[in-house]
Structures are given as structure tokens and as C-alpha cells.
Amino acid sequence: MAYGQAALSARGPGAALNFPVERVQESLRALALGGGAGAAGSPVLALKSRHSKRKRRKKSEIAAAVAAAAAAANGAASGRSKSKSAAAAE
Secondary structure (H helix, E strand, C coil): HHHHHHHHHHHHCCCHHHCCCHHHHHHHCCCCCCCCCCCECCHHHHHHHCCCCCCCCCHHHHHHHHHHHHHHHHHHHHHHHHHHHHHHHH
């Protein structure tokens, strides 16, 4: 069905489909994409994101995760150095 949706969106009703055109158009309407170009952008890109198994994170989310990991690593490293200096003082 995903192939049919993409083919119909990209090539129009003349595309070779695995399902009847009416059924593919109905599935596109269910996705709120219509039979042609969607108002929100390319229907092919919308279908690709809908059927994608891998979900991409935004760059801001990745940067926040990296900063949190670095802060945690710095906190753990400073905790180890404090415990070493306390053990040396005893």
C-alpha cells in the first residue's frame, strides 16, 4: 500500500499500482493527504515519514542529550577525584 500511495502521489493516476486506484486514493485521504499535492508539503515526503521505521530526532534534542551526557560524565569524574583526594588525606 505504501508503494501505491507514493506512486499515485508522485506519478498520478497513470501509475502502475498493486491496489485499485480508488482504494489507494481512499488510503491517502485517510492520511489527510488527498490524491494530489498536500497543503503541508510533498505527499511523498509525508508518506516516507509515516512509513519510516526509524524516527529521527531533532538537532536540538541531540545537542541536549550530548550536553546532559557530558555533564553527567563531568560530575562522575569530579566525584571520583574528590573521593581519591579524601582517601589520600586520611
